Amino acid sequence: xxxxxxxxxxRYERFWHWSQAFLIIIMMISGFEVHGSYTLLGFKxxxxxxxxxxxxxxVLWAFTIFWQFTTGEWRQYLPSLKNVMAMVxxxxxxxxxxxxxxxxxxxxxKHNPLQRLAYLALLAFISPLIWGSGLLYLFYGNWNELxxxxxxxxxxxxxxxxVGAFMIxxxxxxxxxxxTTGHTVFAHIKAMITGWEEADEHHA
Amino acid sequence: MNTHVRRLFAWLLFAxxxxxxxxxxxxxxxxxxxxxxxxxxxxxxxxxLDALKGPFKSGPEVxxxxxxxxxxxxxxxxKSIHWTWEATNPTTGKKLGKxxxxxxxxxxxxxxxxxxxxxxxxxxWTDKNYDFSKQENVDCLACHDTTGTYKKFGxxxxxxxxxxxxxxxxxxxxxxxxxxxxxxxRIAQHVGQPGRANxxxxxxxxxxxxxxKHGDLDSSLKNPPRELDxxxxxxxxxxxxxxxxxxxxxxxxxxxxxxxxxxxxxxxxPKDDHNRATCESCHGFKPHQESKINNHTDKVAxxxxxxxxxxxxxxxxxxxxxxSTAGKMDADGKPLFIKDDHGHLKYSAxxxxxxxxxxxxxxYKWYNGVVHQVTITDKIDDSKLLxxxxxxxxxxxxxxxxxxxxxxxxxxxxxxxNKTLVVNHVFGDDDTSLWKxxxxxxxxxxxxxxxxxxxxxxxxxxxxxxxxxxTHMVAPxxxxxxxxxxxxxxxxxxxxxxxDIYLPGRDRNAWVDLFGGLAIAGSIGAGLIHGLVRVxxxxxxxxxx
Numbered sequence: 001x002x003x004x005x006x007x008x009x010x011r012y013e014r015f016w017h018w019s020q021a022f023l024i025i026i027m028m029i030s031g032f033e034v035h036g037s038y039t040l041l042g043f044k045x046x047x048x049x050x051x052x053x054x055x056x057x058x059v060l061w062a063f064t065i066f067w068q069f070t071t072g073e074w075r076q077y078l079p080s081l082k083n084v085m086a087m088v089x090x091x092x093x094x095x096x097x098x099x100x101x102x103x104x105x106x107x108x109x110k111h112n113p114l115q116r117l118a119y120l121a122l123l124a125f126i127s128p129l130i131w132g133s134g135l136l137y138l139f140y141g142n143w144n145e146l147x148x149x150x151x152x153x154x155x156x157x158x159x160x161x162x163v164g165a166f167m168i169x170x171x172x173x174x175x176x177x178x179x180t181t182g183h184t185v186f187a188h189i190k191a192m193i194t195g196w197e198e199a200d201e202h203h204a
Numbered sequence: 205m206n207t208h209v210r211r212l213f214a215w216l217l218f219a220x221x222x223x224x225x226x227x228x229x230x231x232x233x234x235x236x237x238x239x240x241x242x243x244x245x246x247x248x249x250x251x252x253l254d255a256l257k258g259p260f261k262s263g264p265e266v267x268x269x270x271x272x273x274x275x276x277x278x279x280x281x282x283k284s285i286h287w288t289w290e291a292t293n294p295t296t297g298k299k300l301g302k303x304x305x306x307x308x309x310x311x312x313x314x315x316x317x318x319x320x321x322x323x324x325x326x327x328x329w330t331d332k333n334y335d336f337s338k339q340e341n342v343d344c345l346a347c348h349d350t351t352g353t354y355k356k357f358g359x360x361x362x363x364x365x366x367x368x369x370x371x372x373x374x375x376x377x378x379x380x381x382x383x384x385x386x387x388x389x390r391i392a393q394h395v396g397q398p399g400r401a402n403x404x405x406x407x408x409x410x411x412x413x414x415x416x417k418h419g420d421l422d423s424s425l426k427n428p429p430r431e432l433d434x435x436x437x438x439x440x441x442x443x444x445x446x447x448x449x450x451x452x453x454x455x456x457x458x459x460x461x462x463x464x465x466x467x468x469x470x471x472x473x474p475k476d477d478h479n480r481a482t483c484e485s486c487h488g489f490k491p492h493q494e495s496k497i498n499n500h501t502d503k504v505a506x507x508x509x510x511x512x513x514x515x516x517x518x519x520x521x522x523x524x525x526x527x528s529t530a531g532k533m534d535a536d537g538k539p540l541f542i543k544d545d546h547g548h549l550k551y552s553a554x555x556x557x558x559x560x561x562x563x564x565x566x567x568y569k570w571y572n573g574v575v576h577q578v579t580i581t582d583k584i585d586d587s588k589l590l591x592x593x594x595x596x597x598x599x600x601x602x603x604x605x606x607x608x609x610x611x612x613x614x615x616x617x618x619x620x621x622n623k624t625l626v627v628n629h630v631f632g633d634d635d636t637s638l639w640k641x642x643x644x645x646x647x648x649x650x651x652x653x654x655x656x657x658x659x660x661x662x663x664x665x666x667x668x669x670x671x672x673x674x675t676h677m678v679a680p681x682x683x684x685x686x687x688x689x690x691x692x693x694x695x696x697x698x699x700x701x702x703x704d705i706y707l708p709g710r711d712r713n714a715w716v717d718l719f720g721g722l723a724i725a726g727s728i729g730a731g732l733i734h735g736l737v738r739v740x741x742x743x744x745x746x747x748x749x
Contacts, residue, residue, distance in 0.1 A: 043688040096741040141499030155706035166720025177731030
């Protein structure tokens with residue numbers, strides 16, 4: 001019995017995903033060191049690494065936004081409330097009773113409805129919070145020239161940035177766990193590496 | 205961390221550093237060493253001048269000879285704080301200077317002139333009726349001797365010895381020692397620009413001995429290693445004091461009564477006022493390659509990071525002086541002097557108890573340019589510790605920066621009824637001075653009578669502290685204070701006492717950390733539990749089939 005295979009993640013998309021994953025992990029580790037949660041590299045190196053990773057990620061995002069719009073892939077992030085309840089039902093009950101996955105990935109629809117909502121929340125809320133506060137933090141020395149000094153305090157900006165950091169870290173762990181919910185534990189990760197998604201032969 | 209990850213980190217850091225240095229070129233000041241040649245560039249060889257043939261028998265004779273050519277010099281010096289020992293605090297308008305400002309060392313030069321004025325830029329200030337208008341009493345040689353042999357004698361009111369003398373120092377080893385008189389004629393013929401040792405003869409010995417007062421100025425700076433002072437080291441910039449404390453018509457730049465808290469002018473160019481007594485005068489506003497470090501300069505003085513410790517040259521500085529215990533006698537009824545294991549006097553019958561410090565980490569305070577200096581005539585509050593020169597400032601003050609200080613602590617006499625500090629007559633070969641008679645009742649009365657200040661006759665001792673700016677002994681950049689010594693949650697972080705500013709790495713919002721931590725733990729826990737239930741239900745099913 002041969003499985004049905006579809007080419008779902010293109011080469012750039014996979015490069016983007018894994019380099020972004022790497023940079024975000026670097027930023028989580030160095031960021032919480034800057035926050036004072038532990039000592040690993042030392043404060044100075046942690047700040048330097050965090051800053052470098054931030055600039056790298058901004059460059060990566062510039063290319064990725066361009067890619068999303070030129071390929072039309074941005075539509076993958078449009079939310080839809082349809083079938084959200086079916087997804088919730090699957091994750092809370094179906095997955096334990098070996099019920100079939102209610103969503104079938106296709107090239108034009110690679111995110112299930114719950115994923116779409118989660119990524120939209122990430123893009124629309126967590127990401128502006130982190131980037132906004134992060135860039136203000138980075139350009140603290142230019143607040144006077146930017147006319148911001150009267151409206152902001154370092155404490156405000158730092159705390160907003162920390163809130164964002166906790167959110168993205170929580171998201172990261174949930175995201176990693178959910179990759180194990182494919183038809184095999186590593187099926188999703190394999191797809192993100194090779195680009196090819198194997199449809200679950202059992203339910204195909 | 206495995207080696208691959210480590211190598212990757214290293215590569216990333218290297219890339220960061222390379223990018224940063226490519227963006228902003230480092231600003232390095234022109235090293236004065238390049239300018240200073242070993243041979244004199246002076247257009248005058250003083251040893252050839254008729255006026256300096258001599259022989260000279262006294263300091264004032266030399267001065268007259270100097271003034272026969274340098275006919276404005278005397279008038280210039282006589283306007284300077286080195287001559288008047290008076291200053292007006294530019295921010296508070298209060299009259300200060302050695303004559304008025306209180307300290308917790310020996311106190312006031314009044315009634316102790318002959319000893320204290322051994323550091324006056326003049327001759328013969330023996331009492332309060334000194335004539336400040338006689339220009340032949342200006343001491344040119346103290347600053348302009350280049351032979352290193354000129355020395356004002358400790359007890360002769362600013363004069364050097366004119367004949368060899370047998371003398372027994374009060375706190376030295378018992379017995380008389382021969383002190384040689386300097387050769388004034390030779391010295392007069394070898395005058396030049398002041399070097400480190402000239403200024404140091406007084407400023408390294410403030411408080412009556414090497415390193416006593418400042419903490420960042422002592423004899424180790426005459427010829428310091430680079431590690432100790434990157435500016436004054438011969439293998440550093442080999443600078444003299446006056447390269448920063450620039451003189452204009454014999455008026456020195458820089459003042460500890462109102463040190464420039466935040467230089468807003470920057471580079472001192474030839475068109476400017478020739479005041480270089482700030483780091484920014486030579487280094488500008490953006491001296492670092494990394495902008496994150498430059499961003500600190502609005503709130504942190506350069507000295508705070510670049511002088512990691514003071515008294516680093518091997519000479520201990522006094523940190524504590526308790527006058528209240530003075531006067532103890534030994535079994536033979538002789539004044540008691542006790543030295544510690546390092547040979548430092550820890551008890552003196554004349555002065556009380558001392559504590560010393562070497563390689564001392566400074567204390568850090570906000571400072572906005574305003575110093576509230578107590579004078580010997582001010583009413584004081586004796587219900588609490590008296591801060592003799594409170595420095596003003598806070599995190600919210602745009603003119604304030606975090607500065608390093610040596611905080612000198614001690615106990616000193618005061619008038620318990622009039623609530624003023626007192627003039628203590630410590631020095632003098634008479635029947636009232638403390639160092640001859642060991643009796644405060646007599647010495648304070650004599651001091652106050654002499655100064656013409658009201659005194660109730662009742663004295664006590666008050667705990668005082670004094671802030672001494674730490675601005676010298678600048679270490680090479682690789683020895684600057686590492687970021688993590690301030691940006692740390694550790695209780696002994698350098699800025700632990702400054703709680704009115706948000707310091708990344710130290711400060712956080714406890715609620716954000718609590719709920720954020722719960723969110724992360726929750727997301728990990730939810731995955732673990734969900735996964736576990738999946739494993740269990742699958743097993744059951746497999747077993748069931």
